[in-house]
Amino acid sequence: MKKANVVVIGGGTGLSVLLRGLKTFPVDITAIVTVADDGGSSGRLRKELKIPPPGDVRNVLVALSEVEPLVEELFQHRFSNGNGLSGHSLGNLLLAGMTSITGDFARGVQELSRVLNVKGKVLPAANQEIVLHAELADGSYVEGESSIPLSGKKIKRVFLEPSNPQPLQETLIALEEADLIVLGPGSLFTSIIPNLLVPQISQVIKKSNAWKVYICNVMTQPGETDGFTAADHVQAIYNHIGDKLLHAILVNEQKIPFSYSQRYAKEGAREVIVDRDRLMDMEIEVIGDSLLYFDNHLLRHDALKLSQRLVSML
Structure with a gap:
């Protein structure tokens, strides 16, 4: 029997955590990885x-x-x-x-x-050097992936330079043949959206018949998604590449222990509120589960639970 094709798009720690779990399942994996890092x-x-x-x-x-x-x-x-x-x-x-x-x-x-x-x-995601820029809510601009979260201002949009980097032919083929396309988990503006800003990648994803799911972050990220709800994360993706891209969003329903939320609050991070009604208005199926793994004072997605949930969608 032919294995299902799963394409995972992102960067940072979140992507690596997910892939450690996913590789234990009988699926063909393609990871499309951001190349906007400059730190x-x-x-x-x-x-x-x-x-x-x-x-x-x-x-x-x-x-x-x-x-x-x-x-x-x-x-x-x-x-x-x-x-x-x-x-x-x-x-x-x-x-x-x-x-x-x-x-x-x-x-x-x-x-x-x-x-x-x-x-x-x-x-x-691209086979050349690219630079990530951000336009902030006050009209100012920031250059460089590592500088964007440090501005302390709300991000209006991010964009690439050059604006039309060429993806690998293999990337486009993997997306065309995918049964499941997964975005995240990871930093929204600096790990996930930069991949989608490669024009041909977002075009092929839009045309694809694959089931498309976004794994929502458990906590907001200071300097990047302050005060964001789950629907705000999706809206930010849509603002960059257009609506109606996703079929589902995977969210955590497990209670976060007080000691953890307190520690994160000190760093300016809060639990991402899941605003189901707004997500349903966006025609996105909300799939909730207990997805947490407690790693040495850090909250992480549980790689196996997350992978199991994704594989069950195939």
Whole structure:
């Protein structure tokens, strides 16, 4: 029997968490990963070598890899000293090296996928250097993914430069053949929407007959989604690429312990309110479940529960 094709779109920690769970199910996975990061090791390599930032791609490769834990640890190892090496992770350097050898970032990712025995395909949203910009509610502008949440102002929209980056042909084929397209979880304006701003990607998603679901964040993100409800998250996506894109939204219904919500509140984060009536007016099916995993004072999505819920939609 042919396996179902699942395409997951995003970046950051949320995407890696989901993929660790999803790879344990009998589905064909394609991860489309944002390449707008400009902070830390990724930002330095991007600036110095003029390549797409490797950080989010590295995390996704590790999440989908089937290798010894020590190899995974080695790939994620970050140098704490050494002139020029300090702050770089070995995986980022390997991706930069493979890009140099093959002459192409996407090809470098492909070759490293083989080395790491990756279950599925990992594809950068664009195969070139792109810069994320934001227009803020007061009419001012911010350049660079890492600077956007630091502005402290409401985000009106984000946009890419160049505005029409070319996706890989493989990405478009994966979307055309998908049975399920998943957006998120992850930072709304800096991890999810940048992928959809690649014009051909959003065009193919709109035409696709796949079931399209958005995994809503559990908490708001300071500087990015302050005060946002679940419907506000969806509306922000629609404001960028047009309405009627999603069939369903997956939301957490599990109670957040007081100690956690208190700790998050100190950082300016609040639980995302699920405004069901508004979502239903948008013709989006609301699927709720207990989806939390408590990780060392942090709230995370439970990778297996989340994956199980998604696979049950197929």
